[in-house]
Amino acid sequence: MGAKGWIIRQNDSMDVTSSKGALAYRELRRRIISGELAPGSRLSQYELADELQMSITPLREGIRQLASEDWLKMDTYRDVRVASVDAGEARELLEVRLLLEPEATRLAAGRRTGAEVSVMEKAAEQLLPVTRSWGEEAISAHRAFHRSIYVASHNHVLIRMLDGLWDKADRYRYVGLQLPAGNEPRGLDLQQHYDILRLVVEGHGEEAADLVRTHIAHSLGAAVTQTLENLPQAQPLDEVSA
The missing domain is CATH 1.20.120.530 (GntR ligand-binding domain-like)
Structure with missing residues (x-):
């Protein structure tokens, strides 16, 4: 999906430090909300980075912010899962x-x-x-x-x-x-x-x-x-x- 497909909202409260990190945050959150990333599923980070045409560093910036907001559960950067619904x-x-x-x-x-x-x-x-x-x-x-x-x-x-x-x-x-x-x-x-x-x-x-x-x-x-x-x-x- 290109940049035009990303949902960008001005009221997002983000502390990600780069524009690509912000894009990763928004796109991953959109996929979580819509169910494209299923509850409890494990993130394939390098595949996601390739899809979003960015390196792993800004992707992890977005992941860190999403984890702080309880959209993701992160034990380590190697084990990141979408938060379950309950x-x-x-x-x-x-x-x-x-x-x-x-x-x-x-x-x-x-x-x-x-x-x-x-x-x-x-x-x-x-x-x-x-x-x-x-x-x-x-x-x-x-x-x-x-x-x-x-x-x-x-x-x-x-x-x-x-x-x-x-x-x-x-x-x-x-x-x-x-x-x-x-x-x-x-x-x-x-x-x-x-x-x-x-x-x-x-x-x-x-x-x-x-x-x-x-x-x-x-x-x-x-x-x-x-x-x-x-x-x-x-x-x-x-x-x-x-």
Whole structure:
């Protein structure tokens, strides 16, 4: 994949020391989130360095930063694995989202600008049900819509926290597409987005926040969390995928 394929976001918190190290960080994180690098899999570092057309040194800069953020588990540079997904982390992400995103939505209802409303409306036009049949396109559109809402909170600390939370939670959404929950019809979930948008545009902050809580509690992320919590401890995820 060339440089145009890399997902580059300005709010990444990186201390990598070279531009190639930053590129390695971003590309590896993208692959982890999307599931291209499977949970628990071992990194073939020299193959990755060849793919990314860089030496092993900047690749290891990216690996070190990803390990510090718990995307990777590193015993030594020879034994680096993608962090596993587990019910405990899924539950924690869901709980934090329930705390932060309703409040960001409430603030957005009182602070949104006309330009921000236009962004929200355009994002809503791209929405698709987040199910296996729509896949990555739906996940990307879903994230863009929710971000268009919470960015309008104008609370930069809250925005950064939610950006990081969504990075971690998106990984579970991709996992969820392979679980039974990923094939469920989600018409109500889709409609709630439009209702949230209407409440924010009309300035009904408390009602919007309440609906976001309901939306999160019945989201694909919540369904994935419940599925993982109900799995026998020794059962691998691929045995329950449809």
